[in-house]
Amino acid sequence: MTVRTSRLRGALAIAIIGLAAFWWLTVPVTLPADALPGYTPDLGNGQTVFNAGGCASCHATPDQPDRIRLGGGLAIASPFGTFHVPNISPDPADGIGRWSEADFVTAVLKGTSPAGTHYYPAFPYGSYAHARLDDIRDLFGYLKTLPAVAGQAPGHELAFPFNIRRNVGIWKALFFDGKPFAPDPAQLAQWNRGAYLVNGLGHCAECHSPRNALGGIVASQRFAGGPNPEGKGWVPNITQKGLAAWSDKDIGYFLETGQTPEGDTAGGSMARVIRNTSQLSAEDRAAMAVYLKSLPAVDGPPRPPRGNKE
Structure with missing residues (x-):
């Protein structure tokens, strides 16, 4: 074996180890449905959580007066590109009407989508992760009582490498503690x-x-x-x-x-x-x-x- 071949194999081994470490560090965390015991949501508290969480500020459809029409579409500029806020109305095709409760809790507390990919932290799950589980379950129950709104927001406009969602796993490892609030x-x-x-x-x-x-x-x-x-x-x-x-x-x-x-x-x-x-x-x-x-x-x-x- 030549010195050059040995170096190439060493570099390849390091690259494989690096990719494996990256993949392991960036695995999106999900919450299985069986992790949630039976629960009857408190819709009044869900409305309080909705207001405290500022859901309407970003998710209400722009240019219309009804703050509970959560069709999304707001464009949020950032140093990394432009994010477009999604539809979180109960619409089954364009919103969260087909989401399970575990899907919703995972999204809010873990920053992971039902498809198993990272959400960008323009969605402030870094703070929402400190919320109590029952509050998020109440919020999900309340959202299901709101009007369904058709229409999807455009995709995010992000340049490389910010358009690679898997990289968000590194951001989470650095800045996302995911700990519930402790009085x-x-x-x-x-x-x-x-x-x-x-x-x-x-x-x-x-x-x-x-x-x-x-x-x-x-x-x-x-x-x-x-x-x-x-x-x-x-x-x-x-x-x-x-x-x-x-x-x-x-x-x-x-x-x-x-x-x-x-x-x-x-x-x-x-x-x-x-x-x-x-x-x-x-x-x-x-x-x-x-x-x-x-x-x-x-x-x-x-x-x-x-x-x-x-």
Whole structure:
């Protein structure tokens, strides 16, 4: 055997091992149907989860006023390309009408489609994974009561290598912990409810945190604001660095009305968020406010001068 042949065989062996490791690391996680015991969904709680999770903000069909017509189609720009939000209405052909409960729970908590492929994290399952199983089952029950909407969203527009879904498995290995929310026994029930809503269903950190080059949240600057993930504008810091002058009541009122203490009104994607949080109970909004006020001040990335394009 020549030295060259030996090197080629060694390189081939390394490549095979590397591919095997990649394949093993990127296997999509699924939840078998028999993992879910019998359950009767609480549709009232399902509606609360729907509003807390902001489902209508992305999945409602654009350019029509009914927020429960979940035909999808919203285009979301990102540094990786444009994502098109899918139809999650009960339509059997174009929506999730034929999904099993296990399909839905797997999608929301594991980021895996019924076809066994990774969802892109533009779908914020990184936060939804912290939700309680019963809440997601209640949400599925509620979604099935909504109008079926025909029509499919276009496919995502992503360049190589981001168009290879299997690569999302590496992203998950790096940034997706998949752990359910664990209450802090040192805190009151109201604080824990707020922490659950903000970090889980409300997925506030998904927009209000800067991201690294791979699209992962910068943990040390969680909630500290930064460039809008959709590519235009700046998302504010919601730690005490940004909200020190706001009271609990100010935050609760903002989540209800979109009105800031200075008299400004929420716009852009935050206006869509307010349409959801305004549907929550006053108790849930107050809990979110208490939790947000407890966040220590964290410096976010420097904001460009307002005269610059953002």
